Amino acid sequence: MTALLALPILLPLVGAGCSMIVGRSRAAQRAVSLTVLTAVVGVAVTLLVAVDRDGPVAVQAGGWAVPMGITLVADRLSALMLAVASVMLLAVLVYAIGQPGAERNHVGFQSVYLVLSAGVAGAFLTGDLFNLFVSFEMMLAASYVLITLGARRDQVRAGMTYVVISLIASTLFVTALAFVYSATGTVNLAHLSERMDELSPGLNTAFSVLLLVVFGIKAGLFPLFFWLPDSYPTAPSAVTAVFAGLLTKVGVYAIIRSQSLLFPPESRPSGLILVMAGATMAVGVLGAIAQDDVKRILSFHIVSHVGFMVMGLGFFTVAGLGGAVFYIVHHIIVMTTLFLTGGLVEHVGGSSRLSRLGGLVGKSPVVSLVFLVSGLSLAGLPPFSGFVAKLGLLQAGASASHHTIVAVALVVSLLTLFSMMKIWSAVFWGTPRSEPEVRTAAPPLMLAPTLLLAAASIVVSVAAGPLAGLSERAAQGLLDRSAYVSAVLR
Amino acid sequence: MTTSLAATAAILFTIGTYLVLQRKLSRIIIGIGLMGHGGNILFLLSGRAGEPPLVGTGPVEDFGDPLPQAMILTAIVITFGVTALLLALAYRSWLLTDDDEVEDDVSDRIIAGGGFIDSEVTDADAALSHAIDPVPQSEERS
Numbered sequence: 001m002t003a004l005l006a007l008p009i010l011l012p013l014v015g016a017g018c019s020m021i022v023g024r025s026r027a028a029q030r031a032v033s034l035t036v037l038t039a040v041v042g043v044a045v046t047l048l049v050a051v052d053r054d055g056p057v058a059v060q061a062g063g064w065a066v067p068m069g070i071t072l073v074a075d076r077l078s079a080l081m082l083a084v085a086s087v088m089l090l091a092v093l094v095y096a097i098g099q100p101g102a103e104r105n106h107v108g109f110q111s112v113y114l115v116l117s118a119g120v121a122g123a124f125l126t127g128d129l130f131n132l133f134v135s136f137e138m139m140l141a142a143s144y145v146l147i148t149l150g151a152r153r154d155q156v157r158a159g160m161t162y163v164v165i166s167l168i169a170s171t172l173f174v175t176a177l178a179f180v181y182s183a184t185g186t187v188n189l190a191h192l193s194e195r196m197d198e199l200s201p202g203l204n205t206a207f208s209v210l211l212l213v214v215f216g217i218k219a220g221l222f223p224l225f226f227w228l229p230d231s232y233p234t235a236p237s238a239v240t241a242v243f244a245g246l247l248t249k250v251g252v253y254a255i256i257r258s259q260s261l262l263f264p265p266e267s268r269p270s271g272l273i274l275v276m277a278g279a280t281m282a283v284g285v286l287g288a289i290a291q292d293d294v295k296r297i298l299s300f301h302i303v304s305h306v307g308f309m310v311m312g313l314g315f316f317t318v319a320g321l322g323g324a325v326f327y328i329v330h331h332i333i334v335m336t337t338l339f340l341t342g343g344l345v346e347h348v349g350g351s352s353r354l355s356r357l358g359g360l361v362g363k364s365p366v367v368s369l370v371f372l373v374s375g376l377s378l379a380g381l382p383p384f385s386g387f388v389a390k391l392g393l394l395q396a397g398a399s400a401s402h403h404t405i406v407a408v409a410l411v412v413s414l415l416t417l418f419s420m421m422k423i424w425s426a427v428f429w430g431t432p433r434s435e436p437e438v439r440t441a442a443p444p445l446m447l448a449p450t451l452l453l454a455a456a457s458i459v460v461s462v463a464a465g466p467l468a469g470l471s472e473r474a475a476q477g478l479l480d481r482s483a484y485v486s487a488v489l490r
Numbered sequence: 491m492t493t494s495l496a497a498t499a500a501i502l503f504t505i506g507t508y509l510v511l512q513r514k515l516s517r518i519i520i521g522i523g524l525m526g527h528g529g530n531i532l533f534l535l536s537g538r539a540g541e542p543p544l545v546g547t548g549p550v551e552d553f554g555d556p557l558p559q560a561m562i563l564t565a566i567v568i569t570f571g572v573t574a575l576l577l578a579l580a581y582r583s584w585l586l587t588d589d590d591e592v593e594d595d596v597s598d599r600i601i602a603g604g605g606f607i608d609s610e611v612t613d614a615d616a617a618l619s620h621a622i623d624p625v626p627q628s629e630e631r632s
Contacts, residue, residue, distance in 0.1 A: 068557065130564075134564060134568070137568045140572075141568075141575070144572070145575070148582075151582055153586045156582050157583070160580075160592050161592065163572065163579065164510070164518055164522065164576070167522050167569075167572055168510065168522065170569075170572075171522065171525045171529050172529075174526070174529035174532075174565050175528075175533075177533065177561070178532040178536045181533070181536040181537070181558060181561075292600070
């Protein structure tokens with residue numbers, strides 16, 4: 001079992017190397033990526049089943065003694081995140097292969113994509129703060145390359161902002177690590193959670209806020225989100241879909257992990273987190289309403305919905321954290337589907353600007369249906385997964401008597417619905433505006449993964465019971481830290 | 491020694507922050523480099539000072555803490571790689587626009603104009619290029 005822990009990181013890295021070796025043949029590169037990511041999905045699902053049955057597992061890479069070595073840990077939260085993320089990465093890879101365009105044919109695309117997968121897996125599985133930094137950098141370095149692979153003017157412009165912001169966040173991360181290490185003498189998460197208890201409450205709160213800022217930049221929390229809607233839309237839609245589905249969620253995962261594991265309950269900045277969550281939701285959705293480009297609207301919705309997940313964390317109850325975990329799973333699937341659909345709209349309609357689109361419902365009913373399902377799910381209408389996810393979060397909020405933020409969340413959901421209907425009426429209804437010579441049929445390789453993910457989001461709402469149970473067990477593991485700590489330190 | 495190193499880190503952070511707030515990417519890169527050094531020096535301070543570790547010249551109790559040094563090394567390598575990428579980006583930007591200035595967000599400008607540009611220029615692409623660069627290209631288009 002412990003051998004499986006390293007595979008989600010090692011396989012993609014080895015695959016990236018192989019992909020470079022067979023760089024002359026695109027077909028071989030694609031075969032390598034598909035094989036590797038399918039294997040990672042298998043490993044991740046096995047890991048999830050085993051961890052849910054037996055509790056957290058840990059392995060010390062290289063055989064160094066516990067607080068010094070590289071620790072890999074999988075508990076229910078990280079195994080669940082890893083499983084969802086790897087399915088998503090595989091689906092988007094298929095989409096990228098099917099998408100016509102210069103960038104997916106670039107010799108580096110497949111290997112960089114695999115490095116990104118390795119970074120994401122590393123961030124979920126790592127058991128110490130410094131390797132979290134390294135995994136983040138691996139993932140971000142790959143994302144810098146992916147976002148600027150086309151080297152067009154708008155990509156270079158957006159890439160600059162993105163790289164500079166991420167680098168500043170990384171510098172802050174190193175600084176935070178320095179402070180944490182000098183106060184506690186360790187960077188191992190499990191070890192830290194014991195040592196932090198011995199520090200003064202003031203110092204604990206300071207570290208907690210510092211880490212919140214560092215990960216908040218990556219997650220896109222208010223007031224640190226401004227880079228996100230600017231940089232994401234310029235990349236090709238497959239790349240944007242991965243970024244939208246995964247990168248911010250890795251940040252949210254890091255926030256949840258660090259806030260719940262490291263700090264004793266009394267020094268958690270619950271009020272600050274709730275205020276930031278509320279502001280993130282509101283500002284994100286208001287920004288979305290003002291936009292005129294499908295990809296930019298969706299990018300603002302990423303920001304808005306990160307607020308929901310962080311809100312669940314802010315309650316610091318089993319129901320709240322369980323709701324947040326469920327929401328992340330729902331959101332990764334739905335957001336990716338929406339961005340993939342956005343790419344299909346661009347492909348079928350020839351533009352992604354609302355003012356230049358119209359009447360797609362007659363041209364491509366399948367794309368319209370997928371958008372409707374995932375858009376309504378994002379807004380949280382009853383039969384879809386968003387409803388179940390939001391219901392869980394709002395019930396947790398009401399039972400913890402945080403009525404203000406529950407009200408904010410409800411208004412934001414309504415505005416999300418408005419924004420989705422704005423896209424719907426501008427893009428899918430009305431008269432077709434674009435020229436008839438625009439390519440009309442969507443390639444099956446682009447359509448299939450999108451349909452599959454849309455179906456997955458319906459499965460999430462149908463199978464809400466077992467998934468909510470798993471989320472709740474994951475939340476219990478987060479609040480009761482003893483299982484995680486004893487799995488690492490024995 | 492600790493105080494002077496901490497002061498050095500503070501000065502590096504100050505200069506770095508100033509440079510990062512500039513609009514030229516080349517200056518931002520230098521600023522980020524300086525801030526990175528500041529962070530690394532802080533990190534160096536977080537461990538115990540002492541004899542060189544691992545080489546075995548002194549007793550184990552007198553060793554300096556090797557862990558922060560190992561971590562700094564990793565951080566330096568990462569910063570080095572990403573800085574190289576940023577320099578390449580700056581060069582690419584210079585090739586494309588004869589400048590390495592970080593430009594404004596185009597869509598933001600259009601929205602800040604309250605749809606004025608959209609109503610004046612019906613073609614969205616023309617509106618985009620108008621927002622990027624108010625003067626040239628329009629003659630060539632017509």
